[in-house]
Amino acid sequence: MAQHPSKIGNLLTKCNLKGTWQADAPMSGHTTFRVGGPADFLVFPRSFEDVQVVRELARNQGIPLTIVGRGANLLVADQGIRGITLAMSSLVGFQWKQSLLTVSAGTDVSDAARAGLEGGFSCLEFLNAMPSTVGGAIWMNARCYGWEIADVLSSVTVLDESNRTVIVPFAAKDWSYKKSPFQGRDWLILEASFRTSPATREAVEAVMVANEADRTAKGHFRAPCAGSVFKNNHAFGAASGVLIDRCGLKGLRCGKAVVSDWHANIIINEGGALASDIRQLINAVKQKVHSQMGFLLEEEVVYCGDWSLSEVDINKVV
Numbered sequence: 001m002a003q004h005p006s007k008i009g010n011l012l013t014k015c016n017l018k019g020t021w022q023a024d025a026p027m028s029g030h031t032t033f034r035v036g037g038p039a040d041f042l043v044f045p046r047s048f049e050d051v052q053v054v055r056e057l058a059r060n061q062g063i064p065l066t067i068v069g070r071g072a073n074l075l076v077a078d079q080g081i082r083g084i085t086l087a088m089s090s091l092v093g094f095q096w097k098q099s100l101l102t103v104s105a106g107t108d109v110s111d112a113a114r115a116g117l118e119g120g121f122s123c124l125e126f127l128n129a130m131p132s133t134v135g136g137a138i139w140m141n142a143r144c145y146g147w148e149i150a151d152v153l154s155s156v157t158v159l160d161e162s163n164r165t166v167i168v169p170f171a172a173k174d175w176s177y178k179k180s181p182f183q184g185r186d187w188l189i190l191e192a193s194f195r196t197s198p199a200t201r202e203a204v205e206a207v208m209v210a211n212e213a214d215r216t217a218k219g220h221f222r223a224p225c226a227g228s229v230f231k232n233n234h235a236f237g238a239a240s241g242v243l244i245d246r247c248g249l250k251g252l253r254c255g256k257a258v259v260s261d262w263h264a265n266i267i268i269n270e271g272g273a274l275a276s277d278i279r280q281l282i283n284a285v286k287q288k289v290h291s292q293m294g295f296l297l298e299e300e301v302v303y304c305g306d307w308s309l310s311e312v313d314i315n316k317v318v
Contacts, residue, residue, distance in 0.1 A: 008041055008063060008084065015053050019046035019090055027076040027305070030068065030087060032131050034224035035275040036076025036305065039066075040083055044090035048165065048190050051086065055163055055188060058084050066304060067188060069106065069133035073140060073226055077305035078275045088135055091190075100154060102193045105135030109142075110208075112194075117204045121196035123152050125204050129212035129220075131227070135189040140300070141180040145211060150175040152194045159188040178231050178300065219260060223268035229282060230265055230297040240297055241265030244285060247292045254281040254317045276310040279303065284317040 005023070012021050021043040027036030045051045058065035064083030068074060091106035094115045101123055103112045109127040112134055116123035126147040127137060136142075138156060142149050156168045174181035182189060220227050230240040244250075244264035252259045255277035260266040267281055282299060290296050 005040055011057055017050045019044045019050045031071030031074050031076055032226055034269050035273055037078045037080030039081040039085040042085045042087055044087050069136035070131055072131040073300055073302055074304050075275055075278055075301050077307045079306040079309050081305040089133055099196050100193050101196055102191055103134045104191045105189045107134045109134055109137050113208055116196060122199035122204055123194050123196040125207045128208040129215045134192060138189055138192055139180055139182045141175055141178055154193040154195050156192045157190045161186045219262040225266050225268045226301055228265045229267050229301055231300050236295045243289055243293060247289050249285055257281045
């Protein structure tokens with residue numbers, strides 16, 4: 001049985017965590033869409049032990065536990081998130097073992113790419129300027145510019161189903177486009193090790209600069225958004241943004257959520273959008289593309305939190 005919020009706060013206090021926590025923390029400050037209601041308790045761990053203790057507490061007390069990174073592919077409900085939310089973005093750091101780069105799950109992928117740059121190695125520069133933690137990128141098997149994170153991954157340290165720390169070796173058969181073995185498993189990513197190759201600083205930096213410039217040109221940073229909303233299904237013959245554009249859906253809106261004018265696979269928060277506006281707009285785009293072209297788009301966005309009270313009003317989509 002779930003515990004009363006005041007008791008959860010008392011329990012967290014007794015854990016003597018190295019990290020910090022907040023009660024009733026608005027998730028709009030922790031997602032790139034800049035929407036989302038309050039998390040009952042938002043915990044910022046500072047060690048693997050913090051993560052393990054909080055997970056054990058949640059299990060023993062019947063408290064819902066949600067894991068978030070930087071919130072780049074996350075749409076948090078307007079009603080917020082019940083129970084405890086672990087913000088892994090506070091668990092940062094990296095270390096070298098010869099040419100193997102080991103990075104904590106909450107480390108920003110751009111910081112991990114810079115670690116390779118400073119060490120004289122090529123590794124994660126293709127992910128530069130993507131608003132993601134390393135753990136989030138692994139969970140999604142982040143892909144861009146012809147590379148995916150599985151291409152350089154060696155192993156991942158997780159808390160397994162029994163809350164034990166174990167190392168999961170890389171196995172190519174477990175990975176595919178935007179899919180990883182961590183989706184659908186009760187594993188919690190703590191850190192990962194990556195294979196690297198020697199490279200000049202100039203070569204690595206050139207890739208990082210070019211990729212950031214390309215993201216900027218595509219409008220990823222013009223307004224609060226989650227980057228691409230839909231996965232690209234190569235069987236459809238064109239990228240999702242092209243399909244959405246062919247259906248004439250740029251500018252389609254629901255409240256303050258809008259399909260951007262500059263990239264049809266980006267939905268932006270014009271300012272004051274609700275999470276429910278964004279979700280309704282996503283559903284409307286899917287329905288219209290399916291109706292006009294026969295293709296059913298699949299979201300990259302992950303829905304999170306308490307959606308039980310969200311209203312559906314098709315008249316808001318125009």
